[in-house]
Amino acid sequence: MMNNPLLHFSGLPQFDQIRPEHVTPAIEQLLTESQALLDRLLADSAEPTWENFVHPLDDAEEKLSRAWSQVSHTNAVVNTPELREAYNTNLTKLTAFYADLSQNEALYAKFKQIRASAAFEGYSATRKKIIENELRDFRLGGAELPTDKKARFKEIQEELSALSSKFEENVMDSTDAFALYVEDASRLSGIPEDAKHAARDAAEKDGKQGWKFTLHFPSYMPVLQYADDRKLREQLYFAYATRASEFGKPELDNTGLIAQILKLRQEAAQLLGYANYAEESLVTKMAQSPAQVMDFLLSLAQRARPFAERDMAELREYAQRLGLDEMDAWDVAYVSEKLREERYAFSDQEVKQYFPEHMALQGLFRVISTLYGVEVRKSQAPVWHSDVGFYEIVDRAGQLIGQFYIDLYARDKKRGGAWMDEAITRRRKAHGIETPVAYLTCNFSAPVGGKPALFTHDEVITLFHEFGHGLHHLLTKVEEYGVSGIKGVEWDAVELPSQFMENFCWEWDVLQHMTAHVDTGAPLPRSLYEKMVSAKNFQAGMQTLRQIEFALFDMRLHCEFDPNGAKSALDLLLEVRDEVAVVFPPAYNRFPNNFTHIFAGGYAAGYYSYKWAEVLSADAFSLFEENGVLSEETGHRFWSEILAQGGSRPALESFVAFRGREPTLDALLRHNGMVEMTA
Structure with missing residues (x-):
């Protein structure tokens, strides 16, 4: 042994x-x-x-x-x-x-x-x-329940654990199960060369002719965004939107699991004396009640709605100019990209050429080094896949602070999305301080055609986001296990450091040092950067309402919805859309069936956290805007008052200690370009 x-x-x-x-x-x-x-x-x-x-x-x-x-x-x-x-x-x-x-x-x-x-x-x-x-x-955990209720509560926890695991497996398996092989090159019109190259490599690996497209994001998204063949876009959209539903293999259908999970959560919450699962969930969060969360979301929706309606009207009008009398769900990303290219005279694909992997990482590490006076350097460790890199963070004296694994590319048998997780937590032991170790996982396009991996600007933002979580874990100064790093941090504050990091991806002082064109080595031109900034809030209204739609659905699902009633989770989602959305997917869309965040990922009655924490992160970043975006003094203050504190005190206390006051919505609305409606 x-x-x-x-x-x-x-x-x-x-x-x-x-x-x-x-x-x-x-x-x-x-x-x-x-x-x-x-x-x-x-x-x-x-x-x-x-x-x-x-x-x-x-x-x-x-x-x-x-x-x-x-x-x-x-x-x-x-x-x-x-x-x-x-x-x-x-x-x-x-x-x-x-x-x-x-118990x-x-x-x-x-x-x-x-x-x-x-x-x-x-x-x-x-x-x-x-x-x-x-x-x-x-x-x-049910320690105060009578014996018979304890037994039932424990049964529920065990069932929920198994059902959540199965939910995630079904999403992974239905994503991996789909493959579309295209042999007619004319159907690929509009799709970027690197995406076609990756598709051809994938088909060759399977011993097939032509090009292979999958539901993994680096394969799926370029088709939705760029393919001129509308039928091809629709094929992939249908497959993606119906994953883990009745439209696929019956054994991978999550519909029944959703109903079971909701019933069990409701029963467990009521055993503990709460009216619903949302009330129970908020006990460990900053928000005080489901009503407070819904008021927050609806007031934000009200502010965003005029901008979202304007975004949608522009999109519909532009779709008609492209000859699309009806703009369907599989057209939205395509029309949006075309409109953005025309309006701002650049494309995601053009920007992507300036972000080879090594430059993106170098730029990220430079920000960390400047703000916190630390150095990130390559190191060695046993890894689970040849794609994985390993790094260490040291202080100016060369003292080890923490280490992390980074696994950036999408592949089969790998869960979709991006996340940070803890490998080792910082704590004081008899021999001294045990340094923390993190996993940082993304699903970006792998290198193809002998070139390095190239990241879209959105992927660079995702990289910075996950690294923000990583820093929360790695730069803690807490020495007690229970509240070290992200442990014990309220769930609706845990996104603060990650969303905070995203802001640096829009700063010239950062981007000019982290770009080099993959073919010429030229840095990102200032003119292209200015176009990117002009386009930063393109469709911000629509994107804000989309997040609010998911968050309201989640909160109502765990608060007002009767899991034993005749109405389904999908019915509830349609009601929420009627109230806040401007984009309406087709009737076959089965978003709840692959909403792993709330059914398998710990965000149940907590998806609002993204928007809640965005208020905190935008307001925190505004202090850097006032003092200098790469101010080491402000960086050290952010480290000592927020990152270093872990869960050792309430998140609001940490925020106030850093910012000098309670958070306001102003910075978030300003960052999203939703300050005033212009005629």
């Missing part, structure tokens, strides 16, 4: 050695050890203290968390049937273990004893916050 790589905790994960057969023995051993520790701690009659009680629990939790993060991460990025089976088998065991833990009255009593002790008053603010969080989480 000693040679099981998942039980190796003295250094970086051994990704080159992890196999599916390691998962069960490692998780079972760690669960057995954790249970033995728990039994010993609960049998100890000595008064519980931080040192004799909380610290050993953290040690056990850290080991289990580290081992499992390697399993869940590889399951998401190099999925195989064997790994998936091992993941799901052990997910059930872990869910049951944590459900038991959160353990003796354990709860020990934490209450610490809270009531004289020593508690002498604890640091960080330790006090951890104890308060623990007590809250016991209540949310």
